[in-house]
Amino acid sequence: MCEHVFVPGQATILHADLDAFYASVEQRDDPKLRGRPVIVGPGVVLAASYEAKAYGVRTAMGVTQARRLCPQAVVVPARISAYSEASKAVFSVFDDTSPLVEGLSIDEAFLDVGGLRRVSGPPADIAARLRREVLARVGLRITVGVARTKFLAKVASGVAKPDGLLVVPPDGELEFLHPLAVERLWGVGRVTSEKLRARGIATVGDVASLPEAALVSMLGPASGHHLHALAHNRDPRPVVVGRRRRSIGSQSALGRSRRSAESLDAVVLGLVDRVTRRMRAAGRVGRTITLRLRFDDFTRATRSRTLPRATADTRPILATVRDLLAGAMPLIARQGITLVGMAVGNLDDARAVQLPLPFEHSNGADLDAALDDIRRRFGNSSVNRAVQLGRRQGMTVPILPD
DNA sequence: TCTGGGGTCCTAGGACCC
């Protein structure tokens, strides 16, 4: 029998994070790069090795500036397929370690090892073994944080990197957390950090000493509640397996030179082709098309439209993007465009049944029959969605069984 | 700091439904 042994109050969540991922893959594959400052470019810094970070080189910095800070750095072009292959290899080590793995990005994941104590030993041992395994099987160094909650495990790995392991014991959580800078809190970026620091709030402990209402009025309801909870070390979120992407998109920076309408259209065509290919490969269809623009002064704009039915076909999506772009032409003419992107959201499984509903010429009886059919085939909770979407669209509703 | 590419989630007003 396989029972899940939940030990309350134990640190059982691992946050595993590869160190300087892209740069480490380059150093792994080319011995000449080992021990040297490496920057993955070109254009902007996609990743920097720790040797380069020591000189102040940071992700998203222009490569020109990075070279000024660290003239001896080797700049190599990104090899995305190599990174994605390395990522797959690392995730297969994760999957061999625990059945409960939640990927966060190409280079980090949460693992819940709470049920593995009898089979694999205590979490700290599992974490140490995981680090050895990733190094042995994939040749990459990884940092692991271990704690009772996801948030704390992630903070722990952030503090421990590079090439570290840090366990936060349940009776030492607040001592660990409260002296840290507010920027360590998940969800505190540039804007929130400035708001907090302007009020003299510099550490997690400072946040914890504030009444929740004060944070809410400062930052809005969602951020306020969120930060208050994290500062008091409340984070009940479980590790979730099999989370699915909610949108698929692509974008392209255009540089400073002026673009003709024709060349803009060529870029858009390429984006739509890339995105729809990826959607079809993933077996997804989507309804909401978003056009993303960025201008000379770095302001942004988005335009979106929701289609009556989900699709992964190039033609309707391209037509929609072109239409949105045409609507935005006055804006583009005024501001000068530097980036164009598009994304498809509201994703559904391509296997979802596209049900036609007889709303348009309905006499009521037709509709009731259709809803009965949905109830019979897909379960009761699908009916509400069908009614909502069907009324709005008058046509087609994608439904997956309950 | 003159800034790439891929994402997630929240907010807020208006439309619409029960």
Place this chain on the structure above:
DNA sequence: TCTGGGGTCCTAGGACCC
């Protein structure tokens, strides 16, 4: 006929993350 409360969806913008 007028009214209310509760809820979802759509659109646009913004903050944040790696």
